[in-house]
Amino acid sequence: MVRAKALVKRFGGFEAVRGIDVEVRRGEAFGFLGPNGAGKSSTMRMIACVSPRSDGDLRILGLDPDTDGPRIRARLGVVPQQDNLDTELTVRQNLQVYARYFGLSRAQARAKAAELLEFAQLADRADDEVEPLSGGMKRRLTIARSLVNDPELLLLDEPTTGLDPQARHLLWDRLFRLKAQGVTLIVTTHYMDEAEQLCDRLVVMDGGRIVAEGSPAELISRYSTREVLELRFPPGEEAPLAAVADLAERVEVLPDRLLLYTAAGEAALEQVHVRGIRPLSSLVRRSSLEDVFLHLTGRTLVD
Numbered sequence: 001m002v003r004a005k006a007l008v009k010r011f012g013g014f015e016a017v018r019g020i021d022v023e024v025r026r027g028e029a030f031g032f033l034g035p036n037g038a039g040k041s042s043t044m045r046m047i048a049c050v051s052p053r054s055d056g057d058l059r060i061l062g063l064d065p066d067t068d069g070p071r072i073r074a075r076l077g078v079v080p081q082q083d084n085l086d087t088e089l090t091v092r093q094n095l096q097v098y099a100r101y102f103g104l105s106r107a108q109a110r111a112k113a114a115e116l117l118e119f120a121q122l123a124d125r126a127d128d129e130v131e132p133l134s135g136g137m138k139r140r141l142t143i144a145r146s147l148v149n150d151p152e153l154l155l156l157d158e159p160t161t162g163l164d165p166q167a168r169h170l171l172w173d174r175l176f177r178l179k180a181q182g183v184t185l186i187v188t189t190h191y192m193d194e195a196e197q198l199c200d201r202l203v204v205m206d207g208g209r210i211v212a213e214g215s216p217a218e219l220i221s222r223y224s225t226r227e228v229l230e231l232r233f234p235p236g237e238e239a240p241l242a243a244v245a246d247l248a249e250r251v252e253v254l255p256d257r258l259l260l261y262t263a264a265g266e267a268a269l270e271q272v273h274v275r276g277i278r279p280l281s282s283l284v285r286r287s288s289l290e291d292v293f294l295h296l297t298g299r300t301l302v303d
């Protein structure tokens with residue numbers, strides 16, 4: 001669906017995307033995970049054919065965006081980072097008018113809007129204005145609108161940023177449904193849990209480069225241990241790093257806590273107690289993509 005080789009995006013002298021190789025296969029959910037400024041949106045905009053590449057090779061659906069932009073765009077759905085719904089129109093009209101842009105007849109546009117209202121679980125709000133909708137509803141409507149042309153490939157830039165947990169889960173559920181229908185998804189996100197939930201494969205980006213690639217499970221087993229013991233200490237107090245360093249394969253020091261990477265978190269915690277170390281709180285959890293990112297870059301995803 002997408003093949004990028006040594007893909008570069010420059011803004012003046014600044015390289016936002018610094019020679020990345022990416023391959024997205026039909027039917028998969030593929031993710032770009034990284035912190036703000038990693039180059040995710042810049043990459044997405046090149047794939048969406050709205051921003052030309054500066055260098056390297058890019059094929060979308062086997063076509064070249066430089067020469068075949070309109071043909072590619074006709075087969076894509078794009079959900080931008082900011083909702084750009086038409087607030088002059090009702091929920092239903094947003095879908096119908098957009099469907100007409102894509103060349104559907106009036107009757108086809110009406111039928112398509114009805115189908116997508118069901119999909120977005122907005123049928124009961126069909127004739128309401130857009131403005132009073134919740135953030136999650138607006139997001140679902142934006143996604144529904146991106147589907148009017150039955151796209152093979154759907155690009156979602158930070159689909160759930162700013163939404164509450166319930167709204168996020170509802171939205172993920174809609175995306176799972178699309179995937180089950182065979183739509184290929186490409187998602188950018190700085191939420192590790194979103195990447196873990198949604199993506200079959202992903203690349204971790206930082207500073208315009210890809211720093212790791214694989215399935216969430218592969219990345220976690222390659223770059224982290226099975227478990228993590230988190231120890232929190234009072235603010236301003238120096239964490240007893242030397243006293244715990246031998247209890248883990250690796251220790252990360254964050255401003256408010258120590259992270260001990262180990263296959264056996266409970267056993268390590270027992271030793272912490274045996275040694276008379278008294279953290280404010282402790283937690284044993286499974287490793288996540290956040291730990292992968294921390295290991296690869298020395299920074300947390302959301303600072």
Ligand SMILES: Nc1ncnc2c1ncn2[C@@H]1O[C@H](COP(=O)(O)OP(=O)(O)OP(=O)(O)O)[C@@H](O)[C@H]1O
Binds near residue numbers: 016036037039040
């Ligand atoms: N139009 C532009 N002109 C100049 N610099 C830009 C432009 N768009 C993006 N950049 C810069 O390129 C870098 C990558 O930005 P990009 O938006 O691709 O990152 P991102 O990973 O999507 O981050 P975010 O999560 O904040 O959207 C940033 O340093 C950004 O300031």
